[in-house]
Amino acid sequence: MLLQTAPAPGAWERLLAVLKEWDFAVFLKINTVWTGAFGDFLMPILRDQRTWYPLYAFLFIYVIYKFRWKALPFIIIAGLTVVLTDQVSSTFFKNYFGRVRPCNEEALRGMARLLLDRCPSSGSFTSSHAVNHFGLATFIYITLKPYFGKWGLLFFFWAAFICYAQVYVGVHYPGDVSCGAVLGVLLGGFTAWIFKKYFNFGNRKRGDLTTASPTV
Template structure:
């Protein structure tokens, strides 16, 4: 376990302190903010019910349930594990580049951003892949960029992101699998 935590700390300092540049310093703090990613989710919340009618309404309900499950599960693990965020740890805080105005006081493991976005990515991938094909993989790219941003700006360790991603993908797999077995999106026949 000590080797894993040492690796985690080293990777954190590479991402947060060495693999940096002006473009990422400008762009990545935005990537983790709701005003940046909310338009995609708002689009999905309008697009799917509009195109799939009643099935789209149930998709919307499962989308929100997936978010709630990932968010609450991540909060549970944060309280259970009690890991300090990099900027709140008195030993390493002086060496952390913090690129956000507000620094959370909550626990670090697991990342709620990672859990939420990877959960929604998995749910969307499972349920929308039949309609959008190979483009469905972009949901995971989106979630990965947001997760990477969390480490880059100094609010999470890489293992927090991995833990949150695994937690979110499990929740998305369960909710998406249930949705596909019971409801499944199909275009309504109009005659």
């Protein structure tokens, strides 16, 4: 009688196993080793979306002041960008992959730290914070690049800090936020393309720091 044995894992399965091992290792470094009292205080605040409300408010006030009624399509599509990124991540990716968050992972029990009051019950992949913030950062950078120039890159640093905080506090793996960032850039680029194709603010005239020539 031939002995029945489980089939050897294929290349794809081995690759996923290696990536998962690396993800766990980097997560534990960020969550338990590269830590300190200041980080333990700052990171839960940094990843709280309410912390960034003043930045959004300032941005919308700036756009309204500069472009008047032409700011309305920008605000609407910026809002749609947030809705799109959140739904794609939360409704599709989290439900499809069903990855357990590190704060709920049995293999990490007793090792991982959770710096929040509770561990969210939703899936871990992808990080909706990462998708949302990178999507909005991409939309803002592309649509307002003629006015912000290289300073617009700061929106990506802001999104990256939030992603790092998600890992630091123990609710996401590095792979969750990295893939979420890529997804956010793609979705934000798509909504920015729509805005520039059908609305746009136009290009700032050379030497003119206060006015633009919007096109509709």
